[in-house]
Amino acid sequence: MERHPDLADLADARGVSVDELVDEAVRRYVDVETARVTHAAQRLALRHHDLLRRLGA
Numbered sequence: 001m002e003r004h005p006d007l008a009d010l011a012d013a014r015g016v017s018v019d020e021l022v023d024e025a026v027r028r029y030v031d032v033e034t035a036r037v038t039h040a041a042q043r044l045a046l047r048h049h050d051l052l053r054r055l056g057a
Contacts, residue, residue: 004018011021045052 007018007021011018014021016024
């Protein structure tokens with residue numbers, strides 16, 4: 001990964017490949033975004049509970 005030598009240094013320090021380091025970062029990002037979206041969806045569902053019930057959801 002020529003454009004990001006800092007990633008190579010970090011991966012080397014952790015004893016993993018750059019690809020493994022990137023995979024882990026992407027997984028963590030997706031987990032955080034999933035939690036954020038889930039929280040927002042739950043908040044909206046609670047806020048609009050009566051409407052959702054009337055619609056049969």
